[in-house]
Amino acid sequence: MGASIANRLACAxxxxxxxxxxxxxxxxxxxxxxxxxxxxxxxxxxTDITDEDQVSLxxxxxxxxxxxxxxxxxxxxxxxxxxxxxxxxDEWRAVVDVNLTGTFLCSRAVVPSMREHEFGRxxxxxxxxxxxxxxxxxxxxxxxxxxVLGLTRAMAKELAASGILVNSVCPGLIDTGxxxxxxxxxxxTAYERSFPIQRLGRPDEVAAVVEFLCTDATYVTGAAIDxxxxxxxx
Ligand SMILES: NC(=O)c1ccc[n+]([C@@H]2O[C@H](COP(=O)([O-])OP(=O)(O)OC[C@H]3O[C@@H](n4cnc5c(N)ncnc54)[C@H](O)[C@@H]3O)[C@@H](O)[C@H]2O)c1
Numbered sequence: 001m002g003a004s005i006a007n008r009l010a011c012a013x014x015x016x017x018x019x020x021x022x023x024x025x026x027x028x029x030x031x032x033x034x035x036x037x038x039x040x041x042x043x044x045x046x047t048d049i050t051d052e053d054q055v056s057l058x059x060x061x062x063x064x065x066x067x068x069x070x071x072x073x074x075x076x077x078x079x080x081x082x083x084x085x086x087x088x089x090d091e092w093r094a095v096v097d098v099n100l101t102g103t104f105l106c107s108r109a110v111v112p113s114m115r116e117h118e119f120g121r122x123x124x125x126x127x128x129x130x131x132x133x134x135x136x137x138x139x140x141x142x143x144x145x146x147x148v149l150g151l152t153r154a155m156a157k158e159l160a161a162s163g164i165l166v167n168s169v170c171p172g173l174i175d176t177g178x179x180x181x182x183x184x185x186x187x188x189t190a191y192e193r194s195f196p197i198q199r200l201g202r203p204d205e206v207a208a209v210v211e212f213l214c215t216d217a218t219y220v221t222g223a224a225i226d227x228x229x230x231x232x233x234x
Contacts, residue, residue: 001125001176002075003029004203008211010042014071017062019047021076049076049102059109069113071214074103074148075125079137081182092140099144100151107155111164120164121214124152126224128172128232135173135191136182145170149224156222165221167213172228175200196230 002020010016010033018033020026023046030044043065047058062069078098080091103124114120129137130145149168156166173179173191179200180188192199206227213220226232 001174001203001206004207005073005075005210007033007036008207009214012211012215015066016042018044019058021046021048049106050097052105055105055109063113068117069110070119071121072106072110073123073210074106076102077125079141079178079182081136082138084139087138087140095140096144100147103148103151111159114164115162118163122164122166123210123213124148124168126168126170128170128228131170131234132232153222160221167220168224169206169209170224170226171201171206172231173200174206175202201227201229
C-alpha cells in the first residue's frame with residue numbers, strides 16, 4: 001500500500017521519500033515510481049520506524065535533500081493473527097511499537113519542519129480494526145490501530161493552529177501481502193462475499209483517499225476515513 005501511495009503522490013507532483021525497514025522493498029518501489037512518474041527526486045531509505053535515531057536520520061536526510069517536509073504518511077504496519085491468551089509480551093510490544101509508537105516517532109520528528117513552514121499534512125494508517133475489531137489480526141493489532149485513531153485526534157487538535165492537518169485512513173481488507181500472507185484463498189473468497197462491495201480493496205483505492213487528504217481536503221482534520229467496501233458502517 002505504501003508503494004501505491006508514494007506512486008500516487010509522485011504523480012500528483014510531490015517529491016517522495018520512501019522508507020521501509022526492508023530497504024530493498026523501498027528501493028524497488030522507488031525505481032518503479034521514477035519510471036512511471038518521470039521524477040528523479042524520489043529516493044528510498046532503509047529505516048526502522050521504531051528506532052528514534054533512524055527516524056531522526058531519515059528526517060535529516062530528507063530535509064537536506066528537499067529543504068522541508070510537507071507531508072508524512074505513517075503507513076508501516078505489522079500484524080499477527082495470534083489469539084489473545086497466546087500473545088507474548090514481546091509480540092505485543094512489537095505490534096504496538098510499529099503500528100503506534102512508530103507513528104508517534106515519525107510524526108514528532110517532522111512537526112518542526114512543518115511548523116516552520118506553517119503547512120503540513122499527516123496521514124496515519126489505522127484500520128477497520130481501530131474502529132471495531134480486526135478481521136485478521138490479534139488484540140494487539142486492534143489496540144494499536146485504535147491507539148492510532150486517538151493519537152490522530154490529539155495531534156489534529158494541537159497542530160491545526162500551525163497549519164498542520166492530521167487524519168487517519170481506516171482500510172478494510174485490501175489486497176496486499178499482509179492479507180495474502182495471513183489468509184488462504186478460500187478464506188479471502190468468503191470475506192469478499194460478505195462485503196457489500198463484494199471484493200477486496202485495491203491499494204490504489206486507499207492511495208486515492210490519502211492523496212485527497214494531502215491535497216484538496218483543506219478543512220478536514222482529526223477525521224478517520226473508512227475505505228472498506230462497506231464492510232463496516234458506523
Ligand atoms: N492490507 C490490509 O487489508 C490493511 C487493512 C487495514 C490497515 N492496513 C494497514 O495499512 C498499512 C500497510 O499495510 P499493507 O497491507 O501494505 O502491509 P504490507 O505488509 O504489505 O506492508 C507493510 C510494510 O511495512 C514495513 N514495515 C514493517 N515494520 C516496519 C518498521 N519497523 N519500520 C519500517 N517499515 C516497516 C514492511 O517491511 C512492509 O513493507 C499497515 O499499517 C497496515 O496495518 C492494511
